[in-house]
Amino acid sequence: MASHAPNSSRLSESQQVALATLTSVTNQEPSDAIPLLQRSEWNVQIAIAKFFDGETPDPVEEARAALPSPPLSTQPAHRETLLNGLSTFPRPEDISRGQPAPRIVPQPQSQTNYQPSPILSILLAPFNVLYSVFSGSLRLFGYLFPFLPRMISAFSMRSSPAPSRLNTTGRRPLNPRDTAARFAREFEEEYGSHSLQFFENGYAQAYDLAKKDLKFLLVVLISPEHDDTSTFIQETLLSETTVNYINDPRNNIILWAGNVQDSEAYQISSALNCSKFPFTALIAYTPQDSGSSMSTIDSITGILPPSAYLHRLRTAITKFSAALDRVRATRAEQQATHNLRDEQNSAYERSLAQDRERARLRREAEATELLALQEAAEKRESEERQRQQLEKWKLWRARLMLPEPGPDEREVTRISIRMTSGERVIRKFAPSATIEELYAFIECYEILQLGRPAQPVTEPRDYTHDYKFRLVSPMPRVVYDCDVNASVRERFGSSGNLIVESIREEDEEDEDDEE
Numbered sequence: 001m002a003s004h005a006p007n008s009s010r011l012s013e014s015q016q017v018a019l020a021t022l023t024s025v026t027n028q029e030p031s032d033a034i035p036l037l038q039r040s041e042w043n044v045q046i047a048i049a050k051f052f053d054g055e056t057p058d059p060v061e062e063a064r065a066a067l068p069s070p071p072l073s074t075q076p077a078h079r080e081t082l083l084n085g086l087s088t089f090p091r092p093e094d095i096s097r098g099q100p101a102p103r104i105v106p107q108p109q110s111q112t113n114y115q116p117s118p119i120l121s122i123l124l125a126p127f128n129v130l131y132s133v134f135s136g137s138l139r140l141f142g143y144l145f146p147f148l149p150r151m152i153s154a155f156s157m158r159s160s161p162a163p164s165r166l167n168t169t170g171r172r173p174l175n176p177r178d179t180a181a182r183f184a185r186e187f188e189e190e191y192g193s194h195s196l197q198f199f200e201n202g203y204a205q206a207y208d209l210a211k212k213d214l215k216f217l218l219v220v221l222i223s224p225e226h227d228d229t230s231t232f233i234q235e236t237l238l239s240e241t242t243v244n245y246i247n248d249p250r251n252n253i254i255l256w257a258g259n260v261q262d263s264e265a266y267q268i269s270s271a272l273n274c275s276k277f278p279f280t281a282l283i284a285y286t287p288q289d290s291g292s293s294m295s296t297i298d299s300i301t302g303i304l305p306p307s308a309y310l311h312r313l314r315t316a317i318t319k320f321s322a323a324l325d326r327v328r329a330t331r332a333e334q335q336a337t338h339n340l341r342d343e344q345n346s347a348y349e350r351s352l353a354q355d356r357e358r359a360r361l362r363r364e365a366e367a368t369e370l371l372a373l374q375e376a377a378e379k380r381e382s383e384e385r386q387r388q389q390l391e392k393w394k395l396w397r398a399r400l401m402l403p404e405p406g407p408d409e410r411e412v413t414r415i416s417i418r419m420t421s422g423e424r425v426i427r428k429f430a431p432s433a434t435i436e437e438l439y440a441f442i443e444c445y446e447i448l449q450l451g452r453p454a455q456p457v458t459e460p461r462d463y464t465h466d467y468k469f470r471l472v473s474p475m476p477r478v479v480y481d482c483d484v485n486a487s488v489r490e491r492f493g494s495s496g497n498l499i500v501e502s503i504r505e506e507d508e509e510d511e512d513d514e515e
Contacts, residue, residue, distance in 0.1 A: 033047075173262075183259055191230075207283070209254060210294070216254065217283040222278045235306070279300070281296050297319070392460045405430050413430075414426065414428050431489035432489070435480060436484040472499050
């Protein structure tokens with residue numbers, strides 16, 4: 001059947017969503033992810049499980065393989081058992097396509113022991129005493145009538161399913177990391193100091209690391225009760241050539257070993273179809289079988305000389321190293337492309353942030369300039385409005401000014417005023433004229449020079465006039481503030497000499513002195 005490269009553009013919307021989800025979780029290329037989704041009927045959860053746990057054989061293919069076929073040879077078949085193992089080892093061509101190697105995670109129920117709190121133990125103490133008394137009574141009853149326990153046991157075995165494997169070795173169940181540490185300690189106590197580097201964690205973690213880093217996972221399972229275990233370890237596994245080959249970093253080997261008396265190692269031996277101990281399995285990532293599978297590329301049972309043992313390992317590793325090198329190169333290229341894309345995105349984000357900052361500063365500068373223009377316009381309008389109100393007030397106040405007394409009137413006050421411009425003005429005021437009248441005369445002097453306004457002018461609304469000057473007598477210096485109640489006659493008598501001082505100019509001089 002001709003294979004066609006998958007085209008993601010032809011996928012439906014739901015299939016594209018499934019493809020995006022799978023590639024984001026597994027970091028696969030679409031060309032590898034699409035066939036995996038097709039084999040999983042486009043179910044993302046099944047595809048992810050196949051990627052991490054490996055793909056199980058297809059039931060349809062197994063059924064086809066079970067059909068009768070003509071014998072390939074007339075040699076008698078060899079039978080493998082836990083006692084004698086294989087009489088002949090498989091040839092290298094028999095392992096060209098590895099068997100799927102599942103990812104085994106021990107059940108947490110068997111690895112944990114519940115320890116009640118002290119308070120709960122105290123509360124349950126009466127029940128423990130009753131249970132002890134009851135169980136002791138049953139044991140006494142069984143001792144007096146020994147045939148009853150056997151009858152009950154036989155009946156329960158017939159009526160209940162086969163029990164699961166029980167831990168009869170007396171070994172305490174531990175978590176995978178502690179189990180690996182216990183195995184390494186017992187191995188060194190039994191066989192002495194060595195330089196083998198066992199993986200210090202569970203099988204699942206070693207499996208994941210080998211799949212992630214594209215390394216070979218060498219699994220060694222031993223049974224202390226087997227007669228060949230000690231010989232295999234001392235003569236084959238701990239031989240100098242074997243140790244050097246396994247520890248050589250160029251071979252990319254992760255060594256994980258276990259004792260089948262532990263739950264985790266026992267489950268692994270069942271999953272890897274272990275037929276005889278000691279057992280060695282070499283597991284690697286096999287992209288030619290599936291885009292996400294880990295397979296057992298070789299398995300060795302029983303005892304082999306170190307040279308034959310290493311030959312088997314070298315043959316399998318050499319056979320699959322080229323494919324792993326291609327995958328490493330592809331991953332390195334993908335990682336480089338990903339890093340380059342990240343750098344480009346980061347540079348683009350930095351450039352975009354700089355552009356945004358420049359645009360923000362430009363907008364702020366424009367807004368500040370516009371606000372300054374608006375404030376200046378408002379200030380000009382306010383000053384213009386104030387000037388118009390002042391001119392209108394001057395016209396209105398000039399019309400209210402009392403006329404200057406004539407030459408025939410004797411009861412007058414003659415005031416000599418020096419203006420801010422330096423001009424000196426002499427005017428006579430009636431004795432009843434107030435100081436405010438004198439201030440108004442100085443404020444409206446320019447308008448009075450042109451003549452009293454003929455037309456009536458109303459007082460401007462919402463305007464309170466504030467005189468920006470004050471009157472001061474030079475010798476001695478006395479300031480005469482604007483007062484509507486005091487008359488010029490009371491303050492100056494028949495004559496007075498005054499100077500007009502600008503309040504704003506004087507205030508500015510005071511500020512300069514303070515600085």
